[in-house]
Amino acid sequence: xxxxxxxxxxxxxxxxxxxxxxxxxxxxxxxxxxxxxxxxxxxxxxxxxxxxxxxxxxxxxxxxxxxxxxxxxxxxxxxxxxxxxxxxxxxxxxxxxxxxxxxxxxxxxxxx
Amino acid sequence: xxxxxxxxxxxxxxxxxxxxxxxxxxxxxxxxxxxxxxxxxxxxxxxxxxxxxxxxxxxxxxxxxxxxxxxxxxxxxxxxxxxxxxxxxxxxxxxxxxxxxxxxxxxxxxxxxxxxxxxxxxxxxxxxxxxxxxxxxxxxxxxxxxxxxxxxxxxxxxxxxxxxxxxxxxxxxxxxxxxxxxxxxxxxxxxxxxxxxxxxxxxxxxxxx
Numbered sequence: 001x002x003x004x005x006x007x008x009x010x011x012x013x014x015x016x017x018x019x020x021x022x023x024x025x026x027x028x029x030x031x032x033x034x035x036x037x038x039x040x041x042x043x044x045x046x047x048x049x050x051x052x053x054x055x056x057x058x059x060x061x062x063x064x065x066x067x068x069x070x071x072x073x074x075x076x077x078x079x080x081x082x083x084x085x086x087x088x089x090x091x092x093x094x095x096x097x098x099x100x101x102x103x104x105x106x107x108x109x110x111x112x
Numbered sequence: 113x114x115x116x117x118x119x120x121x122x123x124x125x126x127x128x129x130x131x132x133x134x135x136x137x138x139x140x141x142x143x144x145x146x147x148x149x150x151x152x153x154x155x156x157x158x159x160x161x162x163x164x165x166x167x168x169x170x171x172x173x174x175x176x177x178x179x180x181x182x183x184x185x186x187x188x189x190x191x192x193x194x195x196x197x198x199x200x201x202x203x204x205x206x207x208x209x210x211x212x213x214x215x216x217x218x219x220x221x222x223x224x225x226x227x228x229x230x231x232x233x234x235x236x237x238x239x240x241x242x243x244x245x246x247x248x249x250x251x252x253x254x255x256x257x258x259x260x261x262x263x264x265x266x267x268x269x270x271x272x273x274x275x276x277x278x279x280x281x282x283x284x285x286x287x288x289x290x291x292x293x294x295x296x297x298x299x300x301x302x303x304x305x306x307x308x309x310x311x312x313x314x315x316x317x318x319x320x321x
Contacts, residue, residue, distance in 0.1 A: 094152020098159035
C-alpha cells in the first residue's frame with residue numbers, strides 16, 4: 001500500500017536556488033529609488049560635458065560612473081543580486097571574455 | 113509501505129512561453145539560463161563593435177567630418193534618459209505580473225514600448241541630422257563604425273519593442289497571467305541588456321571624445 005501526496009507549491013529552498021530570492025525582490029518604491037539614483041548618475045555624467053572636463057580626468061570620472069550604472073541595472077533591475085549565482089556566472093563569463101579579448105585587440109592595434 | 117511525494121513546482125519556476133515547465137535538475141529555469149547565456153554572448157558582439165569604433169573614430173582624413181562636428185550631447189543625453197527610465201517601467205511590469213496585477217502589467221509594458229519607440233525616434237532624428245551635415249555610412253571610416261554600432265543597438269531595441277508589444281497583445285487577449293511571469297522576466301532581461309549596452313555606448317562613444 002502506498003501513499004501518494006501531491007504538493008502544489010515547492011518552497012524556494014526545496015526547488016533549488018533559482019528563485020530562492022524571488023520573494024525578496026525589491027518593492028516598486030525601491031525600484032523607483034534605484035531609477036532616481038541612475039538618473040542622478042546620468043546627470044553627473046552629462047555635467048562633465050557642460051563643465052568642459054577633458055583628458056585623463058574625464059575618463060577617470062566617467063568610466064567608474066558607467067560601471068556603477070551597469071552594475072546597478074544588472075544587479076537590481078535584472079535581479080542578478082537576488083537570483084541564482086549561476087546566472088551571474090554565465091553573464092560575467094561572457095562579459096569578462098569580451099573585455100579581455102577586446103582589450104588585447106586594442107593593445108595589438110596600439111589604441112592606448 | 114512506501115510514501116511517495118510528488119511535487120509540482122511553483123508556476124513562476126516553470127512558466128515557459130506555453131506555461132509549461134522548463135526546469136532542470138539544477139533547480140533553475142533552463143529558459144532563463146539560456147537567456148543569460150545569450151546575453152553573455154551578446155557582450156562579445158557589442159564588444160567587437162565598440163572596439164572597432166574606438167579603433168577607427170580618429171582615423172579620418174584631415175578636414176573630414178568627425179565626432180566633434182556632429183554629436184549633439186544634450187539631445188543624446190535626453191534620449192539616454194528615456195531609455196534608462198524604460199528599464200524602470202519594465203521592472204514595474206514584471207513586478208505587476210508577479211503579484212497578479214494584469215492591468216498594471218499591460219500599462220507598464222505599453223509604457224516601456226512607448227519609451228523604447230521614443231528612443232528609436234530620437235535615433236532616427238539624430239541619424240537624419242548627421243546625414244544632412246554630410247556624414248553618410250560611407251563618408252569615412254568613423255561614419256561606418258558609428259552607424260554600424262549604434263544601428264545594431266537600434267535594431268536590438270526595435271526587436272525588444274516588438275517582443276514587448278507581443279506580450280501586451282497576449283495580455284490584452286487574456287493569455288498572459290501570473291503563471292507566465294517568467295516570460296515577462298526573460299523579455300525584461302533582454303530589454304535591460306539593451307539598456308546596459310547603451311550605458312556603455314553613451315559613455316564611450318558620446319561623452320569621451
